Amino acid sequence: MSLKNKVTGLILAGGRGTRMGRVDKGLQPFRGATLVAHVLARLAPQVASVAINANRNLPQYQAVAGESPVLPDYLDGFAGPLAGLQVGLQFCPTGLLLTAPCDSPFFPLDMAERLHAAMEAEGADLAMAVTMEHDPEQPEAAPFRQPHPVFSLVKSSVLPQLETYLETGARRMEGFYKTLHVAEVLFDDSAAFGNINTLEDLHHHERSTAPAPSSRAPDADPAALAVEDAQRLICARVAPVEATEQLSLLAALDRVLAADIISPINVPAYDNSAMDGYALRGQDLPTEGASAKFKTIGVAYAGHPFTQAPHANECVRIMTGAAIPPGCDSVLPQELAANINDDDVTITHNAIRAGANLRRAGEDLQAGGIAIAQGKLLRPADLGLIASLGIGEVTVKRKLKVAFFSTGDELRSLGEKLEDGCVYDSNRYTLFGMLQRLGCEVIDMGVVRDDPQALEAALRQAAASADAIITSGGVSEGAADYTRDIMALLGDVAFWKLAMRPGRPLAFGKVQAGQDSAWLFGLPGNPVAVMVSFYLFARPALLRMMGADSALQTMQARATQAIRKRPGRTEYQRGIVSKSDDGTPQVRLTGAQGSGILSSMTEANCIVVLHHDQANVAAGQTVDVMLFDGLV
Ligand code: AMP
Ligand code: MG
Numbered sequence: 001m002s003l004k005n006k007v008t009g010l011i012l013a014g015g016r017g018t019r020m021g022r023v024d025k026g027l028q029p030f031r032g033a034t035l036v037a038h039v040l041a042r043l044a045p046q047v048a049s050v051a052i053n054a055n056r057n058l059p060q061y062q063a064v065a066g067e068s069p070v071l072p073d074y075l076d077g078f079a080g081p082l083a084g085l086q087v088g089l090q091f092c093p094t095g096l097l098l099t100a101p102c103d104s105p106f107f108p109l110d111m112a113e114r115l116h117a118a119m120e121a122e123g124a125d126l127a128m129a130v131t132m133e134h135d136p137e138q139p140e141a142a143p144f145r146q147p148h149p150v151f152s153l154v155k156s157s158v159l160p161q162l163e164t165y166l167e168t169g170a171r172r173m174e175g176f177y178k179t180l181h182v183a184e185v186l187f188d189d190s191a192a193f194g195n196i197n198t199l200e201d202l203h204h205h206e207r208s209t210a211p212a213p214s215s216r217a218p219d220a221d222p223a224a225l226a227v228e229d230a231q232r233l234i235c236a237r238v239a240p241v242e243a244t245e246q247l248s249l250l251a252a253l254d255r256v257l258a259a260d261i262i263s264p265i266n267v268p269a270y271d272n273s274a275m276d277g278y279a280l281r282g283q284d285l286p287t288e289g290a291s292a293k294f295k296t297i298g299v300a301y302a303g304h305p306f307t308q309a310p311h312a313n314e315c316v317r318i319m320t321g322a323a324i325p326p327g328c329d330s331v332l333p334q335e336l337a338a339n340i341n342d343d344d345v346t347i348t349h350n351a352i353r354a355g356a357n358l359r360r361a362g363e364d365l366q367a368g369g370i371a372i373a374q375g376k377l378l379r380p381a382d383l384g385l386i387a388s389l390g391i392g393e394v395t396v397k398r399k400l401k402v403a404f405f406s407t408g409d410e411l412r413s414l415g416e417k418l419e420d421g422c423v424y425d426s427n428r429y430t431l432f433g434m435l436q437r438l439g440c441e442v443i444d445m446g447v448v449r450d451d452p453q454a455l456e457a458a459l460r461q462a463a464a465s466a467d468a469i470i471t472s473g474g475v476s477e478g479a480a481d482y483t484r485d486i487m488a489l490l491g492d493v494a495f496w497k498l499a500m501r502p503g504r505p506l507a508f509g510k511v512q513a514g515q516d517s518a519w520l521f522g523l524p525g526n527p528v529a530v531m532v533s534f535y536l537f538a539r540p541a542l543l544r545m546m547g548a549d550s551a552l553q554t555m556q557a558r559a560t561q562a563i564r565k566r567p568g569r570t571e572y573q574r575g576i577v578s579k580s581d582d583g584t585p586q587v588r589l590t591g592a593q594g595s596g597i598l599s600s601m602t603e604a605n606c607i608v609v610l611h612h613d614q615a616n617v618a619a620g621q622t623v624d625v626m627l628f629d630g631l632v
Contacts, residue, residue: 006048007153008049008094010085010097011043011100012102013036014073014078024056043098045109047098048094052102053087071084073087079171080173082173089162092156095155098115099153111129112153114185115151122181125154125157127183149177161180225496226570230496230506231536233508239544241397241546244397249391253378256396257372258547260370260374261370261389262368262369263365263371266361266362267364268360271324274331283354286347288349292313294313296315296317299318300323302320302321308325309327318331324358329355329358331358374547377546400440400542402435402440403442403461404432404469405472408425413447427523427525427527430530430534434535440542445461452486455486459490459520463490463511463512464514467519467545469518469520470523470538472530476525484507490512490513493508495507502524505524506521527596527598539552554624557584557587557623558623559608560587561589562618563608569612574604574608576588576589577605577627587623587625607625607628
């Protein structure tokens, strides 16, 4: 069972909100939603289900919680987080409970995973997040350890201990934790556990104009999710399709093998020659310093074996691939013979060793062995190998159905008149190409206007007919688009802000249409951002759904120029890889890197990956690149 299925999430929203002037903190508006909705969006991907502990405005919390329960305290008088923990543990249907407060919308998306690892390693009852902090009054002083007791993963079996503790009248988390075996887990991003205490804090975050620490990118944001985290979260949710089909070998190119190919025969089926030359008995080869003459007694061709066994100092002229005549175990390549006549050959002692230039039966594949494991995306070499086994039909996964559409009132389709302020829809074509290349069955839904009804209808139709939906546009924050609202309405969709460029916003989740559902990838609108986010997030997830093992290959190349980069986000720049004078790979950028500049993408043959923590690159330094085209 995956960790996620063992954990229930509990949002602590039962406080009095004293520092906010007694407003209900969780319900405060924040970045287009409520604070508690943001916390829910971060918690939900980490747990099997979520409950909210709240003591006021229960209907409003229920609206956010949807099907999940809203649990008021059992104890009276806003008794604090332990009272929330108590009802959370009473409800908890799983062995573990993960808590997060309603006013901290930035906590790490791998919190459950990391707390759990420490809990297991230390055999603890509870694992709690800890950060290292500096005293703002004394910035020079050594950092101190700051525990975050409201961010903890706790075993539901501690409930009796908690109730005993509460019966004494004590209410402090720290006091209760002293009665448990606690594992502390150090997180290095202290901003991630920051909470919003006052209305001022809230407005401050809402505007997000806080000066960024200088070591980070100008728009680095503690709430931004690292690329690898987003990839992991997405891939953990999607699963391979079950259905398979039988195809003839020629129809199976680029499809995903659904059952192992078991070799019915040895390949090669018999010992044969790797060279054109002379087959002979190794024991007859001349000794040190000598040479020997062999009488040629016949010829073996591929497909026409010579079946007579040579005697001492006899040989058989043999062609590549021909079966080795009986009794022979070595082949002299013709170009290594010292002298060749019509009916004899002379060999010097050091021409070959006994056993040379033979391909042994079963050397490539043994009968009964796995020739190709399921999950393989079938490439030309695979078709060849399968054919070499005499197999003409294979079982493959059914094709993945992917619906896609572009959103935006400014978009015009080809053939339409381009009015002022409008652009032609290019993402539709880019996405078509990328999906087609992946071997998906594409459902092209064209352009959908920024209109709630049109979007809802398109998403429902797509969810009813496809396994996955790819949209472009409308997912960035503050966009005057309805996409976000409608997506959130139709399913369980999270809106992420990613620590990357281009491609900051991304929506991912499940869209429901009656009994049917599909995974939604809401990509940004900018043409380059669409491609980069498709390659990084949609591609691996779709491959996983297709049942294939993926991983984009990167290689290294020397940068011919300096590249500006600040740590704190991953950057993808378009580049051209070429061979340098000394034959090693080098890479230069394609000029303007704006996320709308598609021409730089067509010029490029690779993407230069500048990793999250990487800083400026000096000319001559090595960087990672992802090549657009593979060999196969
Ligand atoms: P959005 O994310 O919807 O705010 O779009 C961001 C930018 O990408 C805007 O300049 C859009 O005009 C542009 N854009 C969005 N969708 C497309 C598309 N399908 N083709 C070309 N440009 C687009
Ligand atoms: Mg738009």
